[in-house]
Amino acid sequence: MQIARRRLLAAGAGGAILLGTPGISYAASRPQLTHGVQSGDVTAQGAVLWTRADRGSQMRVELATRPDFKHARRIDGPALTEAADFTGKLRLKGLRPGQEYHYRITAEGERESEALEGSFTTAACEPASITFQWSGDLAGQGWGINPDFGGYRIFQAMADAEPDFFLCSGDFVYSDGPLVETVALPDGTTWKNTVVDEKLKVAETLDEYRGQFKYNLLDENLRAFLARVPMVNQWDDHEVTNNWYPGEILDLPQYTEKNVDVLAARARQAFAEFTPGGFGATDAAGRIYRKIAYGPLLDLFVLDMRTFKSPNPDADGTGAGAVLGAEQLAWLKRELRRSKATWKVIAADLPIGLIVGDGTGAQEGVANGLAGAPGGRETEIADLLSYAKREGVQNMVWLTADVHYTAAHHYSPDRAVFQDFDPFWEFVSGPLNAGAFGPNKLDATFGPEAVFVQAPPAANTSPAVGYQFFGEVGIDAETEMLTVSLKDIDGNTLYSKTLEPAA
Numbered sequence: 069m070q071i072a073r074r075r076l077l078a079a080g081a082g083g084a085i086l087l088g089t090p091g092i093s094y095a096a097s098r099p100q101l102t103h104g105v106q107s108g109d110v111t112a113q114g115a116v117l118w119t120r121a122d123r124g125s126q127m128r129v130e131l132a133t134r135p136d137f138k139h140a141r142r143i144d145g146p147a148l149t150e151a152a153d154f155t156g157k158l159r160l161k162g163l164r165p166g167q168e169y170h171y172r173i174t175a176e177g178e179r180e181s182e183a184l185e186g187s188f189t190t191a192a193c194e195p196a197s198i199t200f201q202w203s204g205d206l207a208g209q210g211w212g213i214n215p216d217f218g219g220y221r222i223f224q225a226m227a228d229a230e231p232d233f234f235l236c237s238g239d240f241v242y243s244d245g246p247l248v249e250t251v252a253l254p255d256g257t258t259w260k261n262t263v264v265d266e267k268l269k270v271a272e273t274l275d276e277y278r279g280q281f282k283y284n285l286l287d288e289n290l291r292a293f294l295a296r297v298p299m300v301n302q303w304d305d306h307e308v309t310n311n312w313y314p315g316e317i318l319d320l321p322q323y324t325e326k327n328v329d330v331l332a333a334r335a336r337q338a339f340a341e342f343t344p345g346g347f348g349a350t351d352a353a354g355r356i357y358r359k360i361a362y363g364p365l366l367d368l369f370v371l372d373m374r375t376f377k378s379p380n381p382d383a384d385g386t387g388a389g390a391v392l393g394a395e396q397l398a399w400l401k402r403e404l405r406r407s408k409a410t411w412k413v414i415a416a417d418l419p420i421g422l423i424v425g426d427g428t429g430a431q432e433g434v435a436n437g438l439a440g441a442p443g444g445r446e447t448e449i450a451d452l453l454s455y456a457k458r459e460g461v462q463n464m465v466w467l468t469a470d471v472h473y474t475a476a477h478h479y480s481p482d483r484a485v486f487q488d489f490d491p492f493w494e495f496v497s498g499p500l501n502a503g504a505f506g507p508n509k510l511d512a513t514f515g516p517e518a519v520f521v522q523a524p525p526a527a528n529t530s531p532a533v534g535y536q537f538f539g540e541v542g543i544d545a546e547t548e549m550l551t552v553s554l555k556d557i558d559g560n561t562l563y564s565k566t567l568e569p570a571a
Contacts, residue, residue: 097177097178097179098177098178098179098180098181099121099122099123099125099175099176099177099179099180099181100121100122100175100181100182101119101120101121101122101173101174101175101181101182101184102120102121102122102154102282103119103120103281103282103285103286103291104119104184104285104291104294104295105117105118105119105171105173105184105185105186105294105295106118106119106186106294106295106298106299106343106344107171107186107188107294107298107299107344108298108299108300108301108343108344108345108346109298109300109344109345109346109358109360110188110189110190110191110232110233110298110360110362111190111191111360111361111362112163112165112166112190112191112192112193112361112362112363113161113162113163113164113165113190114159114160114161114162114163114190114346115159115160115163115169115188115190115298116157116158116159116160116344116345116346117129117145117157117158117160117171117173117186117344118155118156118157118342118343118344119148119155119156119173119175119184120148120153120154120155120156120342121148121154121156121175121181122154123148123154123177124147124148124149124150124154124177125147125148125154125175125176125177125181126144126145126146126147126148126175126176126177127144127145127146127147127148127156127158127173127174127175128142128143128144128145128173128174128175128176128180129142129143129144129145129158129171129172129173130142130143130171130172130173130183131143131160131169131170131171132169132170132171133164133167133168133169133170134170135170135187137170137172140172143158143160145158145173146158148175152341153275153278153341153342155341155342157344159346163190164190165190165191165192165193165363166189166190166191166192166193166194166196167189167190168187168188168189169187169188169189169190170185170186170187171185171186171187171188172184172185173185173186184295185295186294186295186296187295187296188233188297188298189232191232191361191362191363191366192363193363193364194363194364195363195364195365195545195546195548196363196365196545197542197543197544197545198232198362198363198365198366198541198542198543199229199230199231199232199540199541199542199543200231200232200233200234200235200540200541201226201229201231201233201234201235201297201538201539201540201541202234202235202236202237202415202467202469202497202538202539202541203222203236203237203469203497203498203499203500203537203538203539204236204237204238204239204240204304204417204469204470204497204498204499204500205238205239205242205306205469205470205472205498205499205500205501205502206220206239206240206241206242206284206499206500206501206502207241207242207245207247207267207280207283207284207501207502208239208242208245208306208472208499208501208502208503209242209245209502209503209528210245210246210247210248210251210261210503211251211259211261211501211502211503211530211531212247212261212262212263212267212283212501213261213262213283213284213286213287213501214259214260214261214262214531214532215260215262216260217259217531217532218289219287219288219289219290220284220287220289220290220500220501221289221557222289222500222501222536222538222557223287223289223290223292223293223500224289224293225538225555225557225558225559226293226297226538226559227292227293227296227297228559229540229559230296231297231540232297232298232362233297233298233299233300233362234293234297234298234299234300235299235300235302235368235370235415235467236299236300236301236302237302237304237415237416237417237467237468237469237470237497237498238302238303238304238305238306238307238417238469238470239304239305239306239307239469239470239498239499239502240281240284240301240303240307240343241280241281241283241284241306241307242280242306242502243270243271243276243277243280243306243307243308243309243335244270244271244306244308244309244310245267245270245306246267246268246269246270247261247263247267247268248261248263249261249263251530253530253532257532259530259532262286264279264282264283264286265279266278266279266280266282266283267279267280267283269322270309270322270323271331271335272323272324272325272331272334273334274334274337274338277334277335277337277338277339278338278341278342280307280338281338281339281341281342281343282342285342298344299343299344299345300345300360300368300370300415301339301343301344301345302356302357302370302371302372302415302417303335303336303339303356303372303374303417304373304374304417304418304469304470305374305432307335307339308328308331308332308335308374309323309328309331311380311426311432312328312331312332312374313328313374313377313378313379313380314328314329314332314375314376314377315328315329315379316328316329316379332375346358355372356370356372356375357369357370357371357372357396357399357400358370359403359407361409362409363409364408364409364410365409365410365411365543365545365548366409366410366411366413366543367403367407367409367411367412367413368413368415369400369403369404369412369413369414369415370415371392371396371400371414371415371416371417372392372396372417373391373392373416373417373418373434374417375393376390376391376392376393376395376396377390377391377445378390378391378444378445380426380427380430380431380432381429381430389436389443389444389445389446389447389448390445390448391418391434391445391448391449392448392452397448397451397452400414400452401452401455401456401459404456404459404461404464405459405461407461410463410543410548410569411463411465411543411548411550411569412461412463412464412465413464413465413466413467413541414464414465414466414467415467415468416466416467416468417468417469417470418432418433418434418468418470419433419434419435419468419470419471419477419494419496420434420435420449420466420468420477420479420494420514420516421434421435421477421479421494421510421511421513421514421516422435422471422496422508422509422510422511423435423437423508423509423510423511424470424471424508425437431444431445433445433470434446434449435510435511435513436511436513437511438511438513439485439511439512439513440485440513441485441486441513442486442513446486446511446513446514449514450486450488450489450513450514453486453488453489453490453492453514454488454489456489456490457488457489457490462490462569462570463550463567463569463570464492465492465493465494465495465541465550465552465567466492466493466494466495467494467495467497467539467541468494468495468496468497469496469497469498469499470496470498471496471498471505471506471507471508472498472499472502472503472504472505472506473496473498473504473505473506473507473521473522473523473524473535473537474496474497474498474520474521474522474523474537474539474554474562474563475495475496475506475507475518475520475521475522475523475554476493476494476495476496476518476519476520476521476552476554476563476565477493477494477495477496477510477516477517477518477519478491478492478493478494478516478517478519479491479492479493479494479514479515479516479517480515480517481515482515483512483515483516483517484512484513484514484515485512485513485514485515486513486514487515489514493552493565493567494516495539495552495554495565496539497537497538497539497554497555498536498537498538499531499536499537500536500538501531501536502531502536503527503528503529503530504523504524504528504529504530504531504533504535504536505523505524505527505528505529506521506523506524507521507523519565520554520562520563522535522537522554522562522563523535531557534556534557536556536557537554537555537556537557537562538555539552539553539554539555540552540553540555541553547568548569549566549567549568549569550566550567550569551564551565551566551567552564552565552567
């Protein structure tokens with residue numbers, strides 16, 4: 069990642085980019101870890117560790133159960149090569165359930181880099197209380213890293229709760245969101261973005277897609293958070309381009325590559341390289357959708373509602389439509405039926421009942437905007453919900469982001485056009501650092517009720533005004549009750565709902 073000299077000099081005067089920024093190397097013969105360390109997809113006995121170096125080298129890991137690294141085990145990780153932009157993942161297996169682990173990662177070349185440390189805790193095999201967070205949407209709508217605002221400071225508030233893991237519900241990067249150095253705000257003040265070359269235009273090449281992740285990892289709050297809190301990643305649209313679907317041909321002047329399938333392949337590679345999930349190079353199937361078993365109280369079902377999506381203009385209430393696809397839908401049904409966990413949390417990168425348009429007459433999301441029987445993409449959700457009722461799958465909770473405000477939705481057949489399902493809750497949170505929007509209208513097909521909503525007064529409200537949100541889920545080991553709290557940028561609870569598990 070290259071930081072233009074004029075912006076670097078300006079930053080030296082104004083403090084936008086500080087010495088020690090990842091990617092700037094001062095030791096010619098010694099590798100450096102440029103963008104921190106991360107862990108991801110932690111289970112009772114496994115985890116994935118991630119890092120990136122500034123040159124070809126070997127990833128080395130020390131793993132210990134003590135913070136002083138006494139009796140640490142040294143593990144050889146993968147080679148960090150140019151082919152993967154010097155990123156690497158190490159999948160750990162055979163870990164102890166319910167154990168806090170500390171890790172140190174270095175890159176070894178002619179010499180060994182300085183070590184970066186992180187930690188994570190594996191899921192317990194016996195019932196144990198769980199806290200995790202979710203949100204999405206980072207650096208969207210022109211709002212990037214602003215040092216005067218404290219950078220991505222929402223991660224400071226999130227870290228204070230010491231969650232077991234963080235679910236990123238998509239749009240972890242805005243590959244279609246160029247930045248400018250300054251943005252005039254309505255109150256007469258100025259928002260000042262840290263800007264790098266890869267954020268001056270929409271991403272099209274593989275290196276430009278990689279640069280979106282490198283940009284976000286410039287933020288010290290995010291790097292510190294990810295070193296201590298494991299992440300579960302799913303993707304949505306802005307990892308590729310706004311509202312994309314397979315087979316789409318763009319009609320946008322800012323793109324020289326018009327074929328979305330070409331762009332999606334490049335974006336998918338960057339996504340696999342720069343996130344610590346158990347997919348891509350560490351998953352033989354290469355799937356983004358997956359189940360993460362987190363002890364007897366929680367199974368997390370991470371969906372991919374992009375790869376198999378039908379074209380947006382066809383989601384008008386006619387035809388079958390697709391948002392999961394036949395293979396993923398069959399997998400989800402099977403795994404929900406087999407799940408023995410008390411709570412089945414479904415991480416959906418698109419909300420079910422919110423109407424999200426994509427130009428005239430087209431719908432971007434699941435809801436088709438028609439207050440009738442399921443049509444378009446709704447047919448898959450109807451199929452899933454009726455299957456869950458028929459098979460006795462209980463305690464399903466849906467979590468999502470996408471729409472840039474926070475809300476609690478209760479779905480009930482008593483209010484619905486389609487009635488063959490059991491009542492359930494869907495909770496919405498975000499953005500992390502992006503323009504705030506909403507609220508969206510609800511589609512009546514599955515009978516949603518907006519029990520709580522907090523949205524900004526105007527479209528694309530800047531993070532400086534607030535309206536940045538994350539959600540937090542707590543599961544109590546004794547009662548097995550699940551509590552969802554919707555929180556603001558400072559960690560204040562705006563709304564909380566406690567659910568009792570079905571007998």
